Amino acid sequence: MKRRTTSDAGSISDTEPSHASPQVGFIPGRSFVGRVLDCGWEVREEVARRGEWVVGLMDIRKSGALAEFITVDRHRIHRVPHPYMPQSSTPTPPSSAPSSAPSSASSDQDSPFPSRLSSLSFRLESPSPSRPFSQQYNRRVKSVPRPPPEPGLSLVELALLPLGLTAHRAVRTLIGVDVYKLSEDDMYDPWRSKETLPDARVAGEKTPGTRRALVLQGHAGTGGLIARMLARNGWRVCVHAPGSLSDDAPAEETEEDKAHMAAVQARVRAWGVEEVVFDDGGAHGERGDGGAGATVRAVERLIGDGDAFDAVVDTVGGRAVWEVGERLLAGSGGAGRKQFTTTVGDCPARPVPSAKDNFRAGLRALRGSQQDASEKKKKKKGRGEVGYAWVNGAQDVDWEGEDVRDSLAAVIRMAREEGLRPVVEEERTPLPFERAPEVFGARDASVLRGGTVVVKVVG
Numbered sequence: 001m002k003r004r005t006t007s008d009a010g011s012i013s014d015t016e017p018s019h020a021s022p023q024v025g026f027i028p029g030r031s032f033v034g035r036v037l038d039c040g041w042e043v044r045e046e047v048a049r050r051g052e053w054v055v056g057l058m059d060i061r062k063s064g065a066l067a068e069f070i071t072v073d074r075h076r077i078h079r080v081p082h083p084y085m086p087q088s089s090t091p092t093p094p095s096s097a098p099s100s101a102p103s104s105a106s107s108d109q110d111s112p113f114p115s116r117l118s119s120l121s122f123r124l125e126s127p128s129p130s131r132p133f134s135q136q137y138n139r140r141v142k143s144v145p146r147p148p149p150e151p152g153l154s155l156v157e158l159a160l161l162p163l164g165l166t167a168h169r170a171v172r173t174l175i176g177v178d179v180y181k182l183s184e185d186d187m188y189d190p191w192r193s194k195e196t197l198p199d200a201r202v203a204g205e206k207t208p209g210t211r212r213a214l215v216l217q218g219h220a221g222t223g224g225l226i227a228r229m230l231a232r233n234g235w236r237v238c239v240h241a242p243g244s245l246s247d248d249a250p251a252e253e254t255e256e257d258k259a260h261m262a263a264v265q266a267r268v269r270a271w272g273v274e275e276v277v278f279d280d281g282g283a284h285g286e287r288g289d290g291g292a293g294a295t296v297r298a299v300e301r302l303i304g305d306g307d308a309f310d311a312v313v314d315t316v317g318g319r320a321v322w323e324v325g326e327r328l329l330a331g332s333g334g335a336g337r338k339q340f341t342t343t344v345g346d347c348p349a350r351p352v353p354s355a356k357d358n359f360r361a362g363l364r365a366l367r368g369s370q371q372d373a374s375e376k377k378k379k380k381k382g383r384g385e386v387g388y389a390w391v392n393g394a395q396d397v398d399w400e401g402e403d404v405r406d407s408l409a410a411v412i413r414m415a416r417e418e419g420l421r422p423v424v425e426e427e428r429t430p431l432p433f434e435r436a437p438e439v440f441g442a443r444d445a446s447v448l449r450g451g452t453v454v455v456k457v458v459g
Helices: 102-110 155-172 221-232 255-271 292-305 319-330 355-369 375-381 404-417 433-441
Strands: 031-035 053-057 077-079 212-215 236-241 275-278 311-314 338-342 386-390
Touching (some): 053 155, 053 404, 077 404, 155 221, 155 404, 221 236, 221 255, 221 311, 236 255, 236 292, 275 292, 292 319, 311 319, 319 338
Parallel strands (some): 212 236, 212 311, 311 338
Antiparallel strands (some): 031 053, 053 077
């Protein structure tokens, strides 16, 4: 290596190792919403166009969504409608008035997602002068007041919407765990609209024999979306939630904890959830386990009470959670296959799984799918078959061939047509970009126990 000077290069540059360029640190953040600035030549117009709003999910191995400008693969984004923004008190400039902007109306018609519901207007025409006069034209028809249309998804809701990708894939693992006896032409599909469901399976209707599911940390975040998806498709849902968001579990319930539990109960009841089970842990749990120990004790109480479940969806993670969940399902009895699905795996601190993690999960799934055990042996033990599935966040394509874009399309359709929206923490969202380090440095309590945080980067 040598130092180059103006005499031999025309400019001063340094190539010595001691003066190497500083490396950029890790940029967190996966889920995002924003507008497209430019597209590559391989990106077709039906995927995304310049100026359109899109949501996406960054690769868990890289992340990087907390940046002003990001480059994203076309298979990781999907266009969304224009976000709902409340009307401001600022007067509208003449250049932005609807009457002087015909191009915006044409762009709304060309786009599959109109920017707002008021893009189309209708006018009642007056009678032609050539028609004979009649008093019926002088009558004033009283218009029937209609309820205002439900506003579209806000920016914060769109930023959280990609969380539904994991929820969508987790619920798909429960398709085989179904109690309804349907013909081949009417096989159970959890993504069918309510209008096409049989009468006994209308979303939210409690019918005898419906399967029962336990969602760990199902009060917010990914778990909350899973609970809502299951409840809307006829499942009887029981939700587990932390009893306290304090750093350490208090000896007695405080007023803050009571308010937290009351808010959780009111929220999940509106989703159609039947029961809420609170644990006795704090935000950090025992020795920083993220509440896994408290979750295990809560599930053990369910086992002691004799509760029966057909499925457990785990958003906590840890081997102990899998073991206690398997015991709960295996001892529930009843005919049919039980299912344990996790979105975290055995090692929550290792989001990118190792080869050993994948091998262990594969063995569990293979063991659960084996059907060669005799019925006599099953009756003797009194334990049913328990399937296992791990919805790995590092997987771009699931086991049925859906990539990130396909899963996002299903989630967006549910949000637009069925009103499935993520939980928004009103008192703290969105967080200014300058305060983003607080979430990662202080290990925010709500994030540790299943909550979410939205950071506003630009705007």
